[in-house]
Amino acid sequence: MEVITLIPDEQGMVDWPAPSMDRKSVVTVGVFDGMHRGHRAVVGRVVELARKTDSFAVVVLFDPRPGLVHRYAAAHDGAEPPAGTIDADALTGVDQRLRVMDGLGVDRVLVVRYSLAFAAKSYRFFLGQMVGKVGMRTLVLGADAAMGNNREGDVEAIATLAAATGVFELDVVDDLGPGYVRIPADATPQAPTEPGEPKDPTEGMTKAQLRAWSKRHQGRKTRVWSSTNVRYLLGRGRIVAANEILGARHGVEGVVVHGEERGRMLGFPTANLGGRIDGYLPVDGVYAGWLVDLGPAAADGAADKADAADRRDHGTVVRTADHSDIAARMAPDSGYRWPAAISIGTKPTFSERTGLHERVAEAYAITDDGAWLDLYGHRVRFEFVGFLNPMVRYDGADALVAALNSYVDQTRSLVGA
Template structure:
């Protein structure tokens, strides 16, 4: 699979690459944050139609998220999101999304930097570029999709354009999800009070109770299978409910850095992640899950393809496929702590929020400078302050035992 990263010029125009001199393309366009089941249904349809028609299966990924880009522009006099801006609300990094697309059989991924100049282009102009420059014969979209300036290119408008021009077909995918739900328009992370996987706050409410809850929380309607709903669930510690929508455990990725090494001193060495991680960090607490070593940060890189000015790479596959596979020697059950280390924060004065996976293995792991993939399988309990180190060690052993039980230790 090849990836091409593109940035529009100041006028919003894109120097599109030539994807094939002989084959047409079946395409879809979106952010695909989290790569949930709805996203996967759309991309599977792209791959299916491409195989049927001997075409290329192409996915265009918008980066940054349009919601972030427009919010940032509104607050900064129309400026674009800086390249080094950390999007803490993104469920997954672009590379995490591309990894799933590769596994689904996509041929080419176009990662398009979303700018305000590009956003101002009409959907008609944009689709004309897709047909004329990228050889698009079929466009696959979910039924709630919308493209172009002011999101004017909804499915109805695009279907009318398709029928009027006859140069491309629109294939609309019902994402097969269970319908709609409600989430608060604005919410902050909320730590569960009780131990064990928390209950979705909307679960079990009668229609009257749900109506009252939605008014009380100033809610908006979203698809059950949506990035927004996953984000809300993770902010409540409901990682298993989130996994039901994603079709896989939610994960973050980051570099292992030196911490206080207190865990090593008490017999529970943790892999402290750097402050900046890829993926949405769930609410503070202790989780059961997995730690996967993806190798040194400066290790295997994407292979450059071609010698033109367009940044095209061949996605590196050999390492991460082996490392992330079930039963891999680089994959361990892990008890994962997220928070500010309340047992020692008064003593140290350090109150930074950190992610600390403790890999449950008899081997001594030296992961400094490595990138790791951390998956969340279940919420164990909120972080609490223990009276001393001995009490903490008993709790850590309990977390390890619960993790092995929940993950099967495989």
């Protein structure tokens, strides 16, 4: 899969790659945060149509998320977030999304750095660029997609434009899934207070009770298959429901660093994620899941630095993304995967980069022989299967060890290991 990173100029213009002279493109556009079932349906349709018409399957991917850019601008007198700003609300980093797209068979991803000047372009101008510069013959969108300045380019407007110009076709995918749900307007994370997977608070309610609940919590109508709903569920510890929407286990990734090593003293050494964590951390608590060793991180870090330099100097970076090694490591029967009890906690200090409390994520890998895994300097992935327990302060080491042993047993049971 070819990945092309594009940086708009100050006027929001993009130097799109030249189209193929003999093959057209089937294109979709969006952020695809989380790559949930709705996103997979849209991208899968792109690949399907591209194969039928001998075209390129192309995804135009915006990074950072438009929501982050517009919120930052509103809070900083129209300024844009500086490069490297951490998006603590992103479900997945770009690399995780690219990995899924590669697995679905996408030929080319155009990663466009989203800017306010770029966002100010009309949808008509943008689609003209797609046809003339990218060779788009078919545009694939979800049922409620919108693009362009003030999101004026909804599906109806784009369908009208396609019919009037005759230069491209619009294919609309029914990506709505099971419909809609209402989530509280104040959807800030709230840790469960009881052990076990939290339940839907509206489960079993009558229509009248649901209306009353929605009014009390100022419930917003939200698609079930949406990044917003997944973020809300993870913020309540409802891992099973979130994973159902994602169509895969939610995961976060980072590099293992030395921690305080308290777990090792108790016989439960953990892999601690340090620095930048790629992916949305669920609410504080103890979870059952998996730890996957993605390999030494040094080479990736060097590549990231080179890539950043190229983007700074040239504005465009073309590379070939080969995720076969990581896919093999993540496979269900991989020797680089272990059941793990995962702990997430919050420090009392704020991060200067995010303005939020710092989070700590660590995992105890359950190995067959009980051996400790030396993963320092490796990039690892924590995959979440279910919520086990709220964060609890135990009275003494014996009580803590007993609780840790219980988490290990529960983890084995939940992951089927």
